[in-house]
Amino acid sequence: MSLLKIIDLHKRFGDLYVLKGINMEVERGEVVVIIGPSGSGKSTLLKCINRLEEPTRGKIILDGVDITDPKIDINKIRQRIGIVFQQFNLFSHLTALENITLPLRVVKKIPKDEAEKIAIKFLKKVGLDDKADHYPHQLSGGQQQRVAIARALAMNPEVMLFDEVTSALDPELVKEVLDVMKQLARDGMTMIVVTHEMGFAREVGDRVIFMDNGRIVEEGTPEEIFTNPKHERTKKFLSMIL
């Protein structure tokens, strides 16, 4: 059984019809990369998966449980789905360490000293344990994004969502973030990655999904999508960005 299954997902914002029936499955340990032009609904799809945006219609099944069920405790579900944002969204009044310990303490009720041990462990994992006491504004964009990844990982999620996490970074800072994500993929994390980094998609993705205008147009292995795309729109998109 797949870890995540999305069935006929629709999302409207008033007159704006953003997702028009998305169906997809993600296996445990799989890295799925979603590409497509801006406005195609990629970010909205990610935010529907942990219900930061409420789907208008459709089902999202996580490990056999329908998480669109209104009776479900969404705060419990969100602990199992980590997300990293384009704008980092680190808590600006807290240090790197506190950014990670706050949700551990508040949500998981882990005592302070234990939470700090966990935080240090994950800061090490992203290579920033020496920056534990720095505030976000004292860190570069790449460092902030790595702390944001560590913060999401520390909650011990089963799947990680990445929403254009390198798009707001200066070019020379992109690699350090992608390196962390590559390591994560090698460790076997289930990942859904919305990105414009085609090199990353090709190298790390197990499967690539091309979205346009609220629909999945085409999906396949990176090889299939990048060297032998079937649909005209996929070809056109790739020719514009490669």
Added chain:
Amino acid sequence: MAGIGQFDFNLFIRILPDLASGALVTLKFTTFSILFGLILGTITGIFRIVKNPILNAISTAYVEFIRGTPLLVQIMIVYYGLPEAGIKLPPELAGILALSINSGAYIAEIIRAGIQSVPKGQMEAARSLGMTYVQAMRYVVLPQAFRNILPALGNEFIALLKDSSLLSVIAIAELTRMGMQIYAVTFNAWTPLLGVALFYLMMTLPLSRLVDYAQRRIGGHESA
């Protein structure tokens, strides 16, 4: 009767202790009122932005009523009006109640602006980690909002400190009342009233310096 109609330095020295005690009363009333106002204002400010039409309506009515009517009238309603409704309050309590309700409305607007100054992504990130709306507000949004509005709160404190002179009409022995009483027995207006003004300045000037300092610090701390 030397000194009538002009500044009498000897009188000034003699009334200093009375003015100082009046200033302390002013400070006490302002501090209590701002604290209660802060609680009332935080709740009201949140009520103004949550997606609940009833809470929106109640909080908006409160804020509009207070901001659209004079504080002097509000004080008199609490002090003279409430007893007719069977609620008799000593002047001190009536004074603090009136000032708190008044500052609560102004602070609500400051809090609302403060919450809206925190980027939307902060709430989103907090919720994505499994925090409830209340937890995200308490641990993530409000601390940043308070940091951003510290100067505005300082200015509200200064404004309230000056406005508290209106409590003199309900016989509270604050600074302005002290000055008036001294005038009533000495028939010298300049000495006690200049003294009163001086004491207000001694309280407001350091406070506004503090606000300026806080403003500069926050300005330098702007984060991405």
